[in-house]
Amino acid sequence: MKKIAVLTSGGDSPGMNAAVRAVVRKAIYNNIEVYGVYQGYQGLINDDIHKLELGSVGDTIQRGGTFLYSARCPEFKEPEVRQKGIANLRKHGIEGLVVIGGDGSxxxxxxxSEECTEIQTVGIPGTIDNDINGTDFTIGFDTALNTIIESVDKIRDTASSHARTFIIEVMGRDCGDLALWAGLSVGAETIIVPEVETDIKEVAERIDHGIKRGKKHSIVMVAEGCMTGEACAQELSKxxxxxxxxxxxxxIQRGGSPTGQDRVLASRLGGHAxxxxxxxxTARGVGIRDNVLRSxxxxxxxxxxxxxxxxNIYELTKELSI
Structure with a gap:
């Protein structure tokens, strides 16, 4: 293999730059030329493809977001549109493509890989939702989790001072991992996630029970895929x-400098790709299971x-919030 390309696609996540850095430097170490595709699949269609050098990824490991930029490109689902992108890869002599993103990416x-067998493809899981199969953790999840924890710790000060219930709406359309892990980390009384059906009346009874035993405030963590925070508040008021x-x-959950864990994970997965x-x-996604790199x-x-x-974590949060 002589030439590869790398792109970031979909929603950005902290650690994407670290993953691109690992891909570029590991490839160059092995005498492989690397090309960056800017603006995701949209850039692939528009031939926004440029050669990357070692210096191209200098001073990037600590930066959030993605210096290659990202864009959603629903038209890439159309075969004739994909052929434009494939033609551009062929024009540059690209033999392998590393895609950093989520399910759609x-x-x-x-x-x-199906329509152009001479181009190998490998995916690296970059999404704060932690909703990609084949890996215990995705790049960006740990940073987003810590951002939520830091924010809720500050909100708790106000909740305690004014004896209020705070409903925290976090990201997680189809996967409740962010709400679950953050809820346990901040001591939330209730966690509402897509994976578990929640009875708002039971949530209200739990809050009322806490008030009667002298609790001054409550934290309710809601994944956006279940309901909005405002809808939850309206239901509780009944x-x-x-x-x-x-x-x-x-x-705010998407931004910020990646944590050490995300930097290490991104570097390991980028090298493994x-x-x-x-x-x-080809046609494989890299991941980590029980601290072992897999595809x-x-x-x-x-x-x-x-x-x-x-x-098990979900049940533990209920046991600890009595």
Whole structure:
């Protein structure tokens, strides 16, 4: 293999730059030329492809976001549009493509491998939601988790001072991992996630029970995929009389310098992606399971029932919030 390309796609996540850095430097170490595709799949269509050198990724490991930029490109689902991107890869002599992103980004990489067998593709899981199968953790999850924890710790000061219930809405459309891990970390009384059906009346009773035993405030963690924070507050008001306030953390969860854990994870996964390309592997996503680097075929990653929500942690949060 002589030439590869790397792109970041979908929502950005802290640690993407560290992953790109690892891909570039590991490839150059092995005498492989690297090209950066700017603006994700949109850049692939527009031929926004440029050669990267060692210096191109200098001073990037600590930066959030992605210096290659990212863009959602729904039109890449169309075969004729994909062919434009494939033609551009061929024009530059690209033999391998590393895609850093989530489920949609992986599906684009799979289509390229199916429609152009001479180009190998490997996916690196970059998403704060931690919703990619084949890996215990995705790049950006730990940083987003710590951002939530830091924010809620500050909100708790106000909640305690004014004896209020605070409802914290966090990201997680289809996966409740951020809400779950953050809820346990900040001592939330209730965690509402897509994986578990929640009875708002029971939530209200738990809050009321806490008030009666002298609790001054409550924290309710809500994953956006279940309901908005405002909707949760309105439902709670039907069953319990509390001064509930809503904080929507929003895109602050995507930003910031990546934690050490995300930097290490991104570096390891980026290096492993190059190893796979050099071994002739294609249509696979890299990941980490039990601290061991692994790779999984895209077809297996796309199985909806594979991602394992940790119900043991969920039950523990209920036991600790009595």
């Amino acid at each position: 992986y599906r684009g990489a799979q289509r390229i 069953y319990v009389n509390v001064d509930a306030r809503v904080s929507v953390l929003g895109h 190059i190893d796979l390309l050099m071994q002739g592997e 999984t075929p895209f077809d297996e990653i796309f199985r909806a029932d594979e991602h394992q929500f940790d119900y």
